Amino acid sequence: MPRRHVQLHARPAQEPQEAAVDVLIRDGLGDLRRELDIPAQFPPDVLAEAAVVIARGPDGERSDATDVPFVTIDPEGSKDLDQALHIERQGPGFRVRYAIADVAAWVRPGGRIDGEVRERVETLYAPDGRTPLHPPELSEGVASLLPDQVTPALVWTIDLDAQGAPGHVTVVRASVRSRAQLTYVGAQAALDDGTADETLQLLREVGTLREAAERARGGITLPTPEQVVEQDSHGVWTLGSRATLPVEEWNAQISLLTGMCAAQLMLDGRIGIVRTLPAADPRDVERLRLSAHALGVPWPAGATPGDVIRELDAANPTHAALLTDATSLLRGAAYVAFDGEVPSAPLHAAIAAPYAHTTAPLRRLVDRFVGETCLALCAGEPVPTWVRDALPELPGLMAGGDKHAAEFERGCLDLVEAALLDGRVGEVFEGAIVDVREDHDLGVVQLRDPAVRGRIEGAGLPLGEDVRVRLTQASVRERKVVFELAEPQADAASSSTEPNLERR
Incomplete structure (x- = not known):
């Protein structure tokens, strides 16, 4: 890739x-x-x-x-x-x-x-x-x-x-x-x-x-x-x-x-x-299929991962989340x-x-x-x-x-990314959760503007959904930005996807 x-x-x-x-x-x-x-x-x-x-x-x-x-x-x-x-x-x-x-x-x-x-x-x-x-x-x-x-x-x-x-x-x-x-x-x-x-x-x-x-x-x-x-x-x-x-x-x-x-x-x-x-590990293909199902992305019978990926639009939050998961196929x-x-x-x-x-x-x-x-x-x-x-x-x-x-x-x-957000800690941004590491209560958020992709911390991160997030850290020296959800999720349990998908 x-x-x-x-x-x-x-x-x-x-x-x-x-x-x-x-x-x-x-x-x-x-x-x-x-x-x-x-x-x-x-x-x-x-x-x-x-x-x-x-x-x-x-x-x-x-x-x-x-x-x-x-x-x-x-x-x-x-x-x-x-x-x-x-x-x-x-x-x-x-x-x-x-x-x-x-x-x-x-x-x-x-x-x-x-x-x-x-x-x-x-x-x-x-x-x-x-x-x-x-x-x-x-x-x-x-x-x-x-x-x-x-x-x-x-x-x-x-x-x-x-x-x-x-x-x-x-x-x-x-x-x-x-x-x-x-x-x-x-x-x-x-x-x-x-x-x-x-x-x-x-x-x-x-x-x-x-x-x-x-x-x-x-x-x-x-x-x-x-x-x-x-x-x-x-x-x-x-x-x-x-x-x-x-x-x-x-x-x-x-x-x-x-x-x-x-x-x-x-x-x-x-x-x-x-x-x-x-070739992709069959377990990774199955995990991607489960992710697609959880995110509501169609996976027609008989379709290959390439068939599904080819129809995705990175501008769509749920598609962006699935594309992030799909990188596991190319290791x-x-x-x-x-x-x-x-x-x-x-x-x-x-x-x-x-x-x-x-x-x-x-x-x-x-x-x-x-x-x-x-x-x-x-x-x-x-x-x-x-x-x-x-x-x-x-x-x-x-x-x-x-x-x-x-x-x-x-x-x-x-x-x-850190330089463009320098001095903006505490501000709230629109974005989408594109990756969740469920066992660590952290994930990745893709902002709308600026197009920053950064670490987000907190429980109940809703994979593939639009969110409002607050910047909690922007360190140019460490080249690091960190966000948190600006609004609590109404039902963290129902927002998460299929359990134990071992997202990386």
């Missing part, structure tokens, strides 16, 4: 109170970075090597694909562009071309950049900016698929039939030139008003087919909104949520498709590294490397297929190695020694990097 990123849309503070919140957030982020040993900059020798490789130019021979009218689709302001897309019709089906930044063209195995990125593992996101995996001169410059720049890439060509199922798959080194840097908002607007070009129109068509295929496979996607920190027209800091646009989901389906093809290539070739997730994700013997359980249960990370090499370490493995397998050549030698250590590196990133992003969100 993807983590939620917090975006900070800031402008210069206009009022003293606004400036104070700004100071709290930025000072707190500095403390968090020091606590988690987040590097402030790249070492001089890493930057020196980056300057040398940029002056030298990219390594490797490649074909010329600059005639393909690729476009990128990313959030507003993105500079580290990993992926560029082109789709065309091919008979009754489609041909998807997906250009992925060729990071190996710039990063010398065993060099200073290579050593640094193995320490960093992945790009970290905070409200005030990114801590990049690679030096920005690479990740936001020559290695990024910026528009009107000739850039080295790994170009995947995936032929799909009329139902969107993949057939022939290849990946080669090529030079590409993106025609346009689109944003999700702009791309969705073009699709909605009928001005979208053929690639965007076919993205909608192919994305919809791939979503249907995901449903047929039994895949699970949790509709988790993105939390956004911003200042309103009056200069007041707010924390809100933003639902993903349809074009984001369709674009994500192309990335998933590529990752699934990469995993199958490596499994067939008996070498590589895949992302796995075990145990891991990276599994192999060389000669295929893993006994290679599936990713949420995707309901084998899957590998390969489409974000500017921002995630493992993708470079997967891309190089697939290149070699498609060409019928040996996998490079530097890739093969790294396979045993990659699962541990990625697991540690994922944990570090999750701690940092969780700390950022906790900090922002």
Whole structure:
């Protein structure tokens, strides 16, 4: 399940109170970075090597694909562009071309950049900016698929039939030139008003087919909104949520498709590294079914958890509560490397297929190695020694990097929530109870405004119901907010759900 990123849309503070919140957030982020040993900059020798490789130019021979009218689709302001897309019709089906930044063209195995990125593992996101995996001169410059720049890439060509199922798959080194840097908002607007070009129109068509295929496979996607920190027209800091646009989901389906093809290539070739997730424990599925029944959420006969989850709306309090419970189905994700013997359980249960990370090499370490493995397998050549030698250590590196990133992003969100509620202890807010830990008389409340999700203490917490809650603690230093029910429940016993559901 993807983590939620917090975006900070800031402008210069206009009022003293606004400036104070700004100071709290930025000072707190500095403390968090020091606590988690987040590097402030790249070492001089890493930057020196980056300057040398940029002056030298990219390594490797490649074909010329600059005639393909690729476009990128990313959030507003993105500079580290990993992926560029082109789709065309091919008979009754489609041909998807997906250009992925060729990071190996710039990063010398065993060099200073290579050593640094193995320490960093992945790009970290905070409200005030990114801590990049690679030096920005690479990740936001020559290695990024910026528009009107000739850039080295790994170009995947995936032929799909009329139902969107993949057939022939290849990946080669090529030079590409993106025609346009689109944003999700702009791309969705073009699709909605009928001005979208053929690639965007076919993205909608192919994305919809791939979503249907995901449903047929039994895949699970949790509709988790993105939390956004911003200042309103009056200069007041707010924390809100933003639902993903349809074009984001369709674009994500192309990335998933590529990752699934990469995993199958490596499994067939008996070498590589895949992302796995075990099937949900039947006891967790039964608990979720009991929760749905208690919350009044329909669970039709024969429906899978994915069928039910797909119909949920995170803005509905009862649905939000069930979505919180549903995270228990997605535990145990891991990276599994192999060389000669295929893993006994290679599936990713949420995707309901084998899957590998390969489409974000500017921002995630493992993708470079997967891309190089697939290149070699498609060409019928040996996998490079530097890739093969790294396979045993990659699962541990990625697991540690994922944990570090999750701690940092969780700390950022906790900090922002505490800073926005600083000085408001005693105030009453509208919200909904989205999780209850019955044996500890505590749970989680999701506020309406600001969109804070915080700890709530007290007996008889009514799961999935709208409530009024009082803020009892807001500590920026501890990055912690705590609430209590502002009004006693009329019948605590009847408000609770089925007993002993062991919610986590």
